[in-house]
Amino acid sequence: MSQHKPETxxxxxxxxxxMKQLGEPITMLTAYDYTMARLLDRSGVEILLVxxxxxxxxxxxxxxxxxxxxxxxxxxxxxxxxxxxxxxIVDMPFGSYQISQEAAVSSAVRIMKETGCDALKLEGxxxxxxxxxxxxxxxxxxxxxxxxxxxxxxxxxxxRLQGQTDAxxxxxxxxxxxxxxxxxxxxxxxxxxxxxxxxxASDLRIPVIGIGAGSGVDxxxxxxxxxxxxxxxxxxxxxxxxxxxxxxxxxxxxEYIQAVKTHTFPxxxxxx
Numbered sequence: 317m318s319q320h321k322p323e324t325x326x327x328x329x330x331x332x333x334x335m336k337q338l339g340e341p342i343t344m345l346t347a348y349d350y351t352m353a354r355l356l357d358r359s360g361v362e363i364l365l366v367x368x369x370x371x372x373x374x375x376x377x378x379x380x381x382x383x384x385x386x387x388x389x390x391x392x393x394x395x396x397x398x399x400x401x402x403x404x405i406v407d408m409p410f411g412s413y414q415i416s417q418e419a420a421v422s423s424a425v426r427i428m429k430e431t432g433c434d435a436l437k438l439e440g441x442x443x444x445x446x447x448x449x450x451x452x453x454x455x456x457x458x459x460x461x462x463x464x465x466x467x468x469x470x471x472x473x474x475x476r477l478q479g480q481t482d483a484x485x486x487x488x489x490x491x492x493x494x495x496x497x498x499x500x501x502x503x504x505x506x507x508x509x510x511x512x513x514x515x516x517a518s519d520l521r522i523p524v525i526g527i528g529a530g531s532g533v534d535x536x537x538x539x540x541x542x543x544x545x546x547x548x549x550x551x552x553x554x555x556x557x558x559x560x561x562x563x564x565x566x567x568x569x570x571e572y573i574q575a576v577k578t579h580t581f582p583x584x585x586x587x588x
Contacts, residue, residue: 327362327403329435329457329501335362335534336523342535344525345543348374348391352540353398361402363525365437365537366392368407368467373541380466381410385423388412392431405459406431408438410467413447420447424456437504439465441491445498452499460495462488463529464507475552477528479508492516492524504537505529507554528554 325331335342344363347353348370356364370391371383392406406427413420424436435457438444448458463478479485488508495503502523505513510530517524517533526533538555541547545560575581 326401329403332362332403332502332523336521342523342525344535344537345540346373346537347395347398347540350394350398353395353402353404356540357399357402362535363537364395364399364402364404366395366404366406366431366433367539368409369539373539373547379469381469383409385409385412385426389427389430392427392433396432403435404431404433405435405437406433408436413438413444417447417450421450421454424451424454428456435459435501437461439467441487442494445494448495448498448500457501458499459502459504460492460500461504461506462492462495462508463505466506475507477507477509479512485509485512488512489516489519492520496520496522505533507552528552 332342342363343361344365345356345361346367346369347356347364348366353364366388368380368383368388370387371377371380374391375383375387377383388406388409392404396404408420408423408427412423420438427433427436436451437459438447439461441462444460448460451458464475466475469475479488489512492503492505500522502525503516503520504525504527505516506526507528510532513524513526513529514532517526523534525535525537527537542550542555543558544562545557546562546565548562572581
């Protein structure tokens, strides 16, 4: 007799909205491949972001700008195949939505159809309102992104704290409200003062996920490889390393090399 297995509940936009209303913090981490997605999903992370940070983490670029639409689709599809419960969001890469509204819709449809993801994320304020309205009315959930927007790093003059002046803070708050009105189901705030982020989260009905935005928001996101200690060259103030996986990999690889060099691997029991 087969044993009944409880059905896994897929995270949805409605669930994320309910979490905000209940005051339950939302967890979000990046994923770029099937294996990591499986591990993170079974650990219970609510949102997996297939970030354009893959350009940095997976390809070694110094900015997110070089990654292409095809590459984001590849990473997105890989992650979706490893997920049962988490809500999967794919970043729209630089150049896939800035050229025209028509190009943005075409890019968005490709990502949704070819990855099977749950939603898309794009950066920017007022300039992307029409694109968000078009996508959301077409049935595509969209997450916004304000503050430090890496695709605009050259325009911003580097990876600097945003919203420090009254004028900048006021504009960010207005644009956050505008993104909500345009149809975003959630918003990422990156590298902004904690007091400003808290106000944005308080004023908006949609969930606000922070990275370098203090604890007064509705959830947190980090790059998984950074959080796990797999990359030690990047150490911003907001990053906490919850593991030292890089050291564990170093140890394991060193032991493997030693075992091969000394003919202790494979052993008789590991041979056919």
